[in-house]
Amino acid sequence: MPTSPFTSDQTASAVPSDTSSRTVPAHAPTALELDGVTLTYPDGAGTLTALDEVSLRVGAGQMLALVGPSGSGKSSLLAVAATLVQPQHGVVSIAGRDAAQLSRRGRDRLRRDEIGMIFQQPNLLPSLTSREQLIIAEDMRGGARRSAAARADALLEEVGLTDAAGRRPHELSGGMRQRVNIARALIGSPSVLLVDEPTAALDHDRSLTVVQLLARLTAEHQVATVMVTHDTEYVPVADAVATMRDGALSRPEPTDTGKTSWN
Numbered sequence: 001m002p003t004s005p006f007t008s009d010q011t012a013s014a015v016p017s018d019t020s021s022r023t024v025p026a027h028a029p030t031a032l033e034l035d036g037v038t039l040t041y042p043d044g045a046g047t048l049t050a051l052d053e054v055s056l057r058v059g060a061g062q063m064l065a066l067v068g069p070s071g072s073g074k075s076s077l078l079a080v081a082a083t084l085v086q087p088q089h090g091v092v093s094i095a096g097r098d099a100a101q102l103s104r105r106g107r108d109r110l111r112r113d114e115i116g117m118i119f120q121q122p123n124l125l126p127s128l129t130s131r132e133q134l135i136i137a138e139d140m141r142g143g144a145r146r147s148a149a150a151r152a153d154a155l156l157e158e159v160g161l162t163d164a165a166g167r168r169p170h171e172l173s174g175g176m177r178q179r180v181n182i183a184r185a186l187i188g189s190p191s192v193l194l195v196d197e198p199t200a201a202l203d204h205d206r207s208l209t210v211v212q213l214l215a216r217l218t219a220e221h222q223v224a225t226v227m228v229t230h231d232t233e234y235v236p237v238a239d240a241v242a243t244m245r246d247g248a249l250s251r252p253e254p255t256d257t258g259k260t261s262w263n
């Protein structure tokens with residue numbers, strides 16, 4: 001496992017991130033694919049189109065920042081990509097598997113095995129230590145306890161929290177709690193990481209640290225990451241940016257990290 005550059009709740013201060021460890025092939029294998037996805041909600045006598053023929057490919061080791069005004073469909077895109085909501089039209093593929101072709105149980109398994117989710121609030125269990133948060137998540141996935149403990153320790157080291165492994169959420173800063181949350185989302189070795197406003201509850205320096213950490217882990221774990229953010233300041237840390245407007249998604253534009261080409 002790579003050694004973490006963090007010590008405790010160390011923060012960083014400049015954009016773009018240190019992306020020196022990020023080497024992504026020009027055409028990374030596609031881990032997340034949306035093809036012509038349309039999602040509508042009932043709206044009075046009619047319907048509201050939340051996603052309008054959205055297509056997107058995110059490769060292993062690539063991080064996409066998703067921006068757009070409130071109500072433009074960003075959360076709907078994450079919900080569809082997470083297979084939590086079924087679109088009326090189009091295909092959602094995770095790790096090469098078409099979610100619509102699976103039974104409900106198959107989709108649950110796909111979600112459990114291939115998708116990690118990170119929300120703005122870490123939602124850690126108050127009575128558990130950082131290490132236990134990760135082990136119990138792996139337990140609930142059905143993983144073996146002994147390997148879960150070793151993996152939890154390795155992940156906590158990667159996010160710079162080895163010294164905080166025995167601390168409970170109230171003994172951690174907001175940034176540290178979000179780093180536990182990120183480590184927990186990776187414990188099942190997902191192919192896809194879906195991240196909704198990870199910095200909304202953090203100050204600037206901690207926000208930057210968290211986004212840089214997501215970028216580094218995306219490359220190191222070869223996961224396909226989609227991060228919704230309202231804060232365009234952190235967009236340059238991602239490999240590409242796409243904008244939602246009225247349910248339509250722009251073509252992803254590579255940022256100038258210079259380390260990758262977009263799919």
Ligand SMILES: Nc1ncnc2c1ncn2[C@@H]1O[C@H](COP(=O)(O)OP(=O)(O)OP(=O)(O)O)[C@@H](O)[C@H]1O
Binds near residue numbers: 042049070071244
């Ligand atoms: N469960 C739902 N039922 C009905 N309409 C919904 C539902 N969820 C979202 N919408 C509508 O779909 C549209 C897209 O919403 P969505 O939450 O995806 O946008 P968003 O870009 O994530 O917004 P925000 O940045 O405010 O979270 C909005 O008009 C919203 O009101």
